[in-house]
Amino acid sequence: MTGSLFYVEGSKLLLPEAFRFVFDRELIRAFRLQNFLTLVVIEASRQLGGKMALADDATMQEIAQLIGREVREVDPLGRADRGVLGIVLMDADYEHAMHVINRIVVRIDNYEFPAALQIAISAACYPTHAVDAESLKRQAMARPIVRRGGNQSPAN
16 A cells, blocks of 8 residues: 555545544544543534535645644554544653643744634544444544634635
């Protein structure tokens, strides 16, 4: 298999199928080694024609490049779904994950997006909040930590 089957071309951002695969494998590893693992979910949307729409792939890649500097090389970062990025913080309990999330929030707050975005960041920890992949995803989406809106350049 070539790298293009796993990553968005020209980046270290995992494609959705690859992210799900890596997430599942890391969850199994955390169970086997009795380690913590935290799933961080970043959802971005913008207002289009009076309705909220999930951010497009190019915007999500821009966000991934921006926050990628705050995540360790060993922590998988990928598109979890349309308009959603996922980060698997390996060997990180919820308290330690909050340090990473705070750095991500600062990075996002100090960045001027070309168009206004609403960004929500949430997280859930294995085994604290859930013990299987689907439950951990649901718990992460249900646990909003930060909601930011309107990050845009002064020209807009």
